[in-house]
Amino acid sequence: MDTVKVALIGFGTIGTGVAKILFGQRERIARAVGRNVELTRICDKDTQRDRGVKLPPDVLTDDLNAISNDSEISTVVELVGGIEPARSIILSLLKSGKNVVTANKALLATHGSEIFDAARSYNRSVSFEAAVGGAIPVINAISTALQANELRQLQAIVNGTCNFILTQMEEHGTNYATAVAEAQRLGYAEANPAMDVNGTDTVQKLAILAHLGFGVKLNWQDIPRTGIDTVEAIDIVYAKRLGYRIKLLAVAEATPDGIELYVSPTLVKIDTPVANVRDSFNIVRIVGDVAGDIVLQGRGAGELPTASAVVGDMIDTILGRAKITFDILNLWGKERPVTKIKNPAEICGKNYLRFLVEDRPGVLAEIAGILGRHKISIASVLQQQDNESDDSPATLIFMTHISREGDTIAAIDTIDSLACVRGKTVRMRVE
Amino acid sequence: MDTVKVALIGFGTIGTGVAKILFGQRERIARAVGRNVELTRICDKDTQRDRGVKLPPDVLTDDLNAISNDSEISTVVELVGGIEPARSIILSLLKSGKNVVTANKALLATHGSEIFDAARSYNRSVSFEAAVGGAIPVINAISTALQANELRQLQAIVNGTCNFILTQMEEHGTNYATAVAEAQRLGYAEANPAMDVNGTDTVQKLAILAHLGFGVKLNWQDIPRTGIDTVEAIDIVYAKRLGYRIKLLAVAEATPDGIELYVSPTLVKIDTPVANVRDSFNIVRIVGDVAGDIVLQGRGAGELPTASAVVGDMIDTILGRAKITFDILNLWGKERPVTKIKNPAEICGKNYLRFLVEDRPGVLAEIAGILGRHKISIASVLQQQDNESDDSPATLIFMTHISREGDTIAAIDTIDSLACVRGKTVRMRVE
Known part of the structure; x- marks a missing residue:
């Protein structure tokens, strides 16, 4: 049976889970890809800490070049997290011809365009199942x-x-x-x-x-x-x-x-x-x-569930399915038709509003009046005083009917500026 | 843009859903596969009934050869259902070089080995997402x-x-x-x-x-x-x-x-x-x-949800992902390692048992005694009489602790043969 070499950058919690699966379940993974999968390099700044996985000698390194320069390594998992150096590492991996698997949502959400364009220009793939929802496919x-x-x-x-x-x-x-x-x-x-x-x-x-x-x-x-x-x-x-x-x-x-x-x-x-x-x-x-x-x-989240998604992507990459999906989806690609985003101020919905107010006559009427002037109608009200003493503030909770987001924000801004209101209004949506 | 030709056999509920998607969402499907997908033939015995989908002329036929003999059709969806003629149709499609998408659970559960071996021998794929759980992937x-x-x-x-x-x-x-x-x-x-x-x-x-x-x-x-x-x-x-x-x-x-x-x-x-x-x-x-x-x-289930799975498989097939998955899984293949099945009699679990019995002294004791002799211990009992008249039967419900399936079946057989028991015992598992 052939062997395919893979590497891992970032030996934290998820990286440890990936290493446990790849070293502990060699037969299973070999069956899933039709080749032996050898995790030949794990790169991390910290090469000393014991992660509870027994590694063959020479696998753990702090030298990225040991991965980039090894032309036999075809697929690399990035689990460094955050923007830098993860961004530079992935761009350099793609440039040296590696396919990339990542769990890095911050990076993709921020620099998806750059990362995916680079992958396309080097004819490689980027997979990211583990970036959202852990083990959930x-x-x-x-x-x-x-x-x-x-x-x-x-x-x-x-x-x-x-x-x-x-x-x-x-x-x-x-x-x-x-x-x-x-x-x-x-x-x-x-x-x-x-x-x-x-x-x-x-x-x-x-x-x-x-x-x-x-x-x-x-x-x-x-x-x-x-x-x-x-x-x-x-x-x-x-x-x-x-x-x-x-x-x-x-x-x-x-x-x-x-x-x-x-x-x-x-x-x-x-x-x-x-x-x-x-x-x-x-x-x-x-x-x-x-x-x-x-x-x-x-x-x-968690070591093994997230590693399940990472290894799933690795299998997909080695088998060539990931590349087919990557190419056809053309994510963050310039030619990809872009869907319009609704102006957030125009989003409509019901809201739950909680105010902390001075407990004196007229306050409820004042707040309700402001909501009314912003076309927000009230479905129910609850008033509660945490403490019986006369000058302790009261909690007011309003459930609203459907209103425009822009109106809701404007009303809350006005209410928050009232002298009788303590602190900022707490707002939640209602399904 | 290239065009890929596909066909459909069986124009019932799900087939109608597939036709609605392929004719109604041409652009979406073309984007998903990078080619125009043309449903060139639909084969069904009934070429008269109006299914509420407007078809181009010559698409609907009752002649299977119009599909088998058209070498431009690469992928065919089988929605005939049941064992025959679905089995013969799929085998003949594979022989004429078509990849197959099917929703036919009865056929795969019964003749999976034959169908998948045939697909392997002709180097084709069979996909079956729609066979289990409708739209659920x-x-x-x-x-x-x-x-x-x-x-x-x-x-x-x-x-x-x-x-x-x-x-x-x-x-x-x-x-x-x-x-x-x-x-x-x-x-x-x-x-x-x-x-x-x-x-x-x-x-x-x-x-x-x-x-x-x-x-x-x-x-x-x-x-x-x-x-x-x-x-x-x-x-x-x-x-x-x-x-x-x-x-x-x-x-x-x-x-x-x-x-x-x-x-x-x-x-x-x-x-x-x-x-x-x-x-x-x-x-x-x-x-x-x-x-x-x-x-x-x-x-x-349902027309469009199941069609969602069928068209998903069709996209997978056209893109080549289905073939990769089909080959590596080697389903029903002779070399695939076979897992041992537990002897059903040895399965252990809790049970819910309902008996309809004569309402006379000693019956409960007799049933409980039989359960005890089969090592089934009782967690709770409910006795209920549907009707106040003296000779109407009573319902007895037992919740058991964990017992062996073999013992449970033997106990029920013995109980069902008692003169005081009317009808067959109703048994359900308890999670």
């Missing part, structure tokens, strides 16, 4: 099996850290800070969880899915984004009372005015598949015009 | 993206008719016969729904999934099978009281003694994804040793 499904469809809608929970925090808050009645601390203690959140909880990670994944599935081309920074860092225990309680759970959703939806895109904590009806995704699991719900509703769920 | 996921995994478990609802009937019974409290009639009225069940409700359709799909995902090779007739035709309203009610829903599950599970396989109405815990699949939707839950839990759900 969502990139593959959209890229291949669902190609007869025009996508109408996509709703996704693609950040396991946020979903774990929200699940903790719901199940244990804890507040946001306590849930974050618990997520950190259990290894679900990093020491600095900002990129997860502020929605950046989710919005980058949405940018990739929206390009792949809906043909939109945009800076991920331009997608309206709200994180979960403003969600509090009272929100979870009130949502539950109304029959909802709060989930950080990435949404893309085709409308006559273009594709609606946003990331926001969202009240989703209990008993829907999306609401029932717990802990660090991920879900992607896709509505195709011919397939109808398709739901894919699974582990969105 | 489950065949694709197992065949490609999840190839780094050894599958540990698979649980599936793959018959929309049965799931619709069970959902009706649960939601409206109707009995089995009424629910079947409603399913027929709405077009979810055929005039003769035997193949669906007796589990044949599900077991054939399980045979395909088990071969693809677990490497087992067997006659589908050898898989233990119970249909939903014995489920009654009382079962639904009692299951619900215990926190379960009843679903017709296809199960494959890797154990140290081989792969466990069965199809049975099963009590599944409410709040699991499988329990929450309603109406005619399908679900496949896969546990891979590295990916962990993966759940795929969507529309398992």
